[in-house]
Amino acid sequence: MNQNRRKFLRNTGLAAGSFFIVPRHVLGRGHIAPSDKLNIAGIGAGGKAEVNLPYAWNNGAENIVALCDVDDRMAVNARKRWSKAPYYRDYREMLDKEHKNIDAVIVTTPDHMHAVQALAAMQLGKHVYVEKPLTHDIHEARILTQAAERYRVVTQMGNQGSSGDDTRKVETWIQEGVIGEVTRVHVWTNRPTWPQGIDKPQGKFDIPKEVDWDLWLGTAPYRDFNPTYLPAIWRGWVDFGTGSLGDMGCHFIDVPFRALKLGYPTAVECSVTRTYTGFFQEVFYNDSYPLSSKIHIQFPARDSMPAVEMIWYDGGITPSRPPELLPDEELGEWDGGILFEGTKGKLMAGLFGRNPTLLPTRKMKEVNLPAPKQALVPGGVEGHQKQWTDACKKGYGTFTSSHFGIAGPLTETVLMGNLAIRSFNFKEGEKFNGRKKLLWDGPNMRITNFDAANQFVKREYRGNYKLQF
Structure with a gap:
């Protein structure tokens, strides 16, 4: 190989490599640079969220960037653990003020609020993980099924056995x-x-x-x-x-x-x-x-x-x-x-x-x-949420067990x-x-x-x- 050819390959290789560290704001809404951590917001910070949020955070592999709960007593532990994450009571205010910093949302609230909260996040192009059951009534389940396809976001319901x-x-x-x-x-x-x-x-x-x-x-x-x-x-x-x-x-x-x-x-x-x-x-x-x-x-x-x-x-x-x-x-x-x-x-x-x-x-x-x-999920039942966070980074169309x-x-x-x-x-x-x-x-x-x-x-x-x- 002559010097000119080596120089050409070295330069094009660097150019190709630089693509993978493009900042999130350059890629635009709904696109996550593969080298980035996933920025996750929690609607519901206590109860089952005390399991869901740590699993998604994965010892710092991802970021918890915003928290929301209507009962401050339930949110005490999460607010201590992720003290830099802004805290809200109204999920609508959180999404309105923090949506530019959020890639994905975990919904862990009573059943009657799942649908409106998940849809609000999906309409902003956010990937969603929603605790089971997906919704409170049949009509809501049909709407969220259609919305996932329309808004092209990665989805997962919290029935972890589907990854077992x-x-x-x-x-x-x-x-x-x-x-x-x-x-x-x-x-x-x-x-x-x-x-x-x-x-x-x-x-x-x-x-x-x-x-x-x-x-x-x-x-x-x-x-x-x-x-x-x-x-x-x-x-x-x-x-x-x-x-x-x-x-x-x-x-x-x-x-x-x-x-x-x-x-x-x-x-x-x-x-x-x-x-x-x-x-x-x-x-x-x-x-x-x-x-x-x-x-x-x-x-x-x-x-x-x-x-x-x-x-x-x-x-x-x-x-x-x-x-x-x-x-x-x-x-x-x-x-x-x-x-x-x-x-x-x-x-x-x-x-x-x-x-x-x-x-x-x-x-x-x-x-x-x-x-x-069917291919087994790494970690099985315990890998259910990581499967979702990994899929969020790859984008819409990536398989999740309970999309x-x-x-x-x-x-x-x-x-x-x-x-x-x-x-x-x-x-x-x-x-x-x-x-x-x-x-x-x-x-x-x-x-x-x-x-x-x-x-x-x-x-x-x-x-x-x-x-x-």
């Missing part, structure tokens, strides 16, 4: 026909572990100075402050949470949803516990979810897979022990389980598809099980159970809906045989909160 090795195993075993064609799957949880099936709390209480009650209520109808609702007991109240289904459905149902390639269901029905105040005097507490429920969700045939029924149980109810399970063998795990029924056998698993086991259990030593087809194209439809299925529960207790004239089977038009998000139930597909927001794009 066991979820990948179950998905492959089912789709490879290890237990034949699956026509029924049982899913159950020990939730709720908070008060439910009770009447609206009474009494007048002073609002703590650390709490902005109006911002905490957000999209929900106004009600007086009551310490019963927070910090985490909001899950059992229909205006704020999504009950047992919202808490654990996105974890447990995620496994069969993927393995069976489920889409929109066609029908749902339920039965719930009832409260009696006297001889045959029933009371329905519509302000909170029931103590326990059993829900049947029907799905049509898909590709080469037959129609399937999913049965959900909560509040201590479980399916019957399969005869293949020995008397001393545990059904699922302490907090719930999954049981697939196929034409050639059965498959049992725990949370996140954990410990997948063919029944009878001796089959685990007799059957040559296929390896997972909204998956998480949105999954959340819709989970919330179909709550639609059935709320319709069960709904009184039309002098009659309760009871165990009427609700027929579902998925593409149009509509119950076709009980119009009163459609009010639970899309709720009305309080004040000037809107969900539109």
Whole structure:
């Protein structure tokens, strides 16, 4: 090589290398220089955020640049840990003032605020990580699914089991026909572990100075402050949470949803516990979810897979022990389980598809099980958030395990159970809906045989909160 050629290669190499340290402001909104740290804002700084924010921060591999919480008491630890990050109570003010410094947003708030907060960030071109369930109602889930594609941002829901090795195993075993064609799957949880099936709390209480009650209520109808609702007991109240289904459905149902390639269901029905105040005097507490429920969700045939029924149980109810399970063998795990029924056998698993086991259990030593087809996520369940932060740096189109194209439809299925529960207790004239089977038009998000139930597909927001794009 002559001197001129060496000089040319050296100069062009330096020019190519210099591209990778272009500052963020030069690349423009929504583009992150690969050498930069990700600048992350937290909407919600306490509770589950005390897990989510440190995982995303990853010992300083990324930056936490802004914090927001409507309850200062919940934000104490985060504000100490990231003391230089500006702190706000109103997420709208934070996004307005800090959006130029933010690349991505983690939403860790009560369920009723997920959709408006996530959409506001997405409309600014920010990547989003939203705790499960993705939304409070079905319409919101559909909107966020569409918004992720429109605004071309990297998304992830906080059901970390979707990145787990066991979820990948179950998905492959089912789709490879290890237990034949699956026509029924049982899913159950020990939730709720908070008060439910009770009447609206009474009494007048002073609002703590650390709490902005109006911002905490957000999209929900106004009600007086009551310490019963927070910090985490909001899950059992229909205006704020999504009950047992919202808490654990996105974890447990995620496994069969993927393995069976489920889409929109066609029908749902339920039965719930009832409260009696006297001889045959029933009371329905519509302000909170029931103590326990059993829900049947029907799905049509898909590709080469037959129609399937999913049965959900909560509040201590479980399916019957399969005869293949020995008397001393545990059904699922302490907090719930999954049981697939196929034409050639059965498959049992725990949370996140954990410990997948063919029944009878001796089959685990007799059957040559296929390896997972889909690539495993580094770190598995523990790598779920890092997968998202890495994808944010690479940009839209980078795969994440629970991007909204998956998480949105999954959340819709989970919330179909709550639609059935709320319709069960709904009184039309002098009659309760009871165990009427609700027929579902998925593409149009509509119950076709009980119009009163459609009010639970899309709720009305309080004040000037809107969900539109």
